[in-house]
Amino acid sequence: MAPFDPSSRPEQEAYARWLAWGTRVGFAVLVVTYLLYVTGIVAPAIPTERLPELWALPLGEYLAETHAPTGWAWLASVGKGDILNLVGVAILAASTLACYLRVLPIFVRARHRAYVAICVVEIAVLIAAAAGIF
Amino acid sequence: MNARRLVLGITTGATLLAASGAAYAARMPAGGLAWWAWPLLLFATTFLMGIVAVVGGIGGGVLFVPIVGGFFPFHLDFVRGAGLMLALCGALASGPALLRSGLASLRLAMPLSLAGSIGGIAGALVGLALPTRVVQVALGITVLLIAVLMWWTRNSARSEARAPDRWAMALGLHGHFHDPAANRTVAWKARHTGWGLASFFGIGMVGGLFGLGAGWANVPALSLLMGVPLKLALGTSGLAISIINTSSAWVYMNKGALLPMIIVPSILGVMTGARVGVRVLKGIQASTARNIVIAVLMLAGLRSLLQGLGF
Numbered sequence: 001m002a003p004f005d006p007s008s009r010p011e012q013e014a015y016a017r018w019l020a021w022g023t024r025v026g027f028a029v030l031v032v033t034y035l036l037y038v039t040g041i042v043a044p045a046i047p048t049e050r051l052p053e054l055w056a057l058p059l060g061e062y063l064a065e066t067h068a069p070t071g072w073a074w075l076a077s078v079g080k081g082d083i084l085n086l087v088g089v090a091i092l093a094a095s096t097l098a099c100y101l102r103v104l105p106i107f108v109r110a111r112h113r114a115y116v117a118i119c120v121v122e123i124a125v126l127i128a129a130a131a132g133i134f
Numbered sequence: 135m136n137a138r139r140l141v142l143g144i145t146t147g148a149t150l151l152a153a154s155g156a157a158y159a160a161r162m163p164a165g166g167l168a169w170w171a172w173p174l175l176l177f178a179t180t181f182l183m184g185i186v187a188v189v190g191g192i193g194g195g196v197l198f199v200p201i202v203g204g205f206f207p208f209h210l211d212f213v214r215g216a217g218l219m220l221a222l223c224g225a226l227a228s229g230p231a232l233l234r235s236g237l238a239s240l241r242l243a244m245p246l247s248l249a250g251s252i253g254g255i256a257g258a259l260v261g262l263a264l265p266t267r268v269v270q271v272a273l274g275i276t277v278l279l280i281a282v283l284m285w286w287t288r289n290s291a292r293s294e295a296r297a298p299d300r301w302a303m304a305l306g307l308h309g310h311f312h313d314p315a316a317n318r319t320v321a322w323k324a325r326h327t328g329w330g331l332a333s334f335f336g337i338g339m340v341g342g343l344f345g346l347g348a349g350w351a352n353v354p355a356l357s358l359l360m361g362v363p364l365k366l367a368l369g370t371s372g373l374a375i376s377i378i379n380t381s382s383a384w385v386y387m388n389k390g391a392l393l394p395m396i397i398v399p400s401i402l403g404v405m406t407g408a409r410v411g412v413r414v415l416k417g418i419q420a421s422t423a424r425n426i427v428i429a430v431l432m433l434a435g436l437r438s439l440l441q442g443l444g445f
Contacts, residue, residue: 009309012240016233019376024224034398038173049170051395052207058266059211059391070390085394089219089387092226096380103240114305115244122248122377125255129384134255 005045011103011115018102020097030088045080071132097126173399175240176206180220180400184407185414192427193283194404195221195347200277200434203270204301208396214345215391218258218383221347223401224408225376236311237369242324242362243377245305246370249331250338250348250378257342259383267442273344274439280350281431284424287354301327311366322363330360334374342382347375362433390394
């Protein structure tokens with residue numbers, strides 16, 4: 001039996017390629033934005049000196065105290081150092097969705113109905129989670 | 135070998151020392167330690183955690199939540215969000231290489247991850263709605279059960295290729311991969327697909343609820359329940375975590391429970407530690423390392439349980 005050949009499952013190779021890019025870009029953005037944040041180059045929405053008194057609070061109290069954005073409202077404050085970090089997080093979290101969108105047409109072309117259905121439902125679940133429907 | 139054991143001993147000791155330092159600092163008044171000391175302390179702790187996690191054959195996420203939740207001053211809501219991101223990043227980073235080498239199967243991961251994603255979202259929503267003490271008690275019990283499961287399954291590495299079920303046939307859950315360590319090609323077929331889907335829903339829910347990586351449960355489910363060879367189970371588990379934790383991570387992000395000051399140093403610490411851990415791993419007996427991880431989990435689980443009970 002021949003060793004595993006990813007080209008025999010084209011969706012596997014395509015998924016790996018897109019995941020590698022998404023992860024690479026996501027990590028790079030996460031590290032750069034974090035450095036901008038902790039060095040104070042980009043001023044944060046919540047002063048770093050206040051964090052030790054805030055991060056011990058339950059989420060509800062923390063949000064009430066800081067008025068930190070929820071849902072996609074963070075996009076409006078992306079110029080703030082701490083909020084800027086969420087760009088890297090969003091890229092990392094969106095990588096899987098991008099990979100599913102990439103492999104969907106491969107399954108469609110192969111007429112593999114079960115995997116087309118799985119892909120469509122997973123994409124719907126991820127979009128719903130990202131959109132804050134849950 | 136003795137020198138390597140010494141390294142492992144020092145690593146474990148340093149992890150406990152860092153945790154003790156954090157516990158001491160956590161008892162200080164809010165202004166007792168400058169804000170910048172916390173990411174440094176977090177980086178040092180997660181660096182050591184990364185070494186122990188690799189040597190013990192588990193993801194860092196399962197150690198992160200009970201240890202950081204138990205010994206650092208951060209609220210459990212933020213620790214769970216960071217734990218999810220930690221497990222997600224580790225899984226995303228290893229995914230491409232696992233897929234290309236054939237040590238992870240996308241077709242096997244996809245249906246299981248769908249069940250896990252739905253469970254993960256449910257778990258994340260429940261976890262953020264429950265009172266902290268309830269979550270702490272449940273986390274403590276879960277971590278103690280994980281330690282027991284790891285002890286119970288420590289010698290259950292073997293799986294056999296048996297006849298696949300109807301669902302596995304329909305989904306094409308079979309194939310082969312090259313095992314470089316044994317230098318041979320291994321054929322595999324999945325079975326008990328329905329039970330596998332149900333297990334992944336439950337595992338996803340626990341992962342989303344507590345912010346744990348789920349390798350500790352995915353691997354036995356794939357290997358022992360579905361009959362997938364252990365190496366493929368390990369690789370596919372990592373890929374499944376990257377999909378399942380994505381959906382839970384979105385929930386935590388939308389609720390505002392992701393704090394960059396906790397997340398980024400933790401991710402960098404665990405990933406750097408994991409690279410060192412890979413080197414240490416070469417000379418360490420897997421059983422010794424696993425026993426140490428089990429002991430650390432027992433301690434962390436017990437602390438979480440006692441905290442939740444008000445002690």
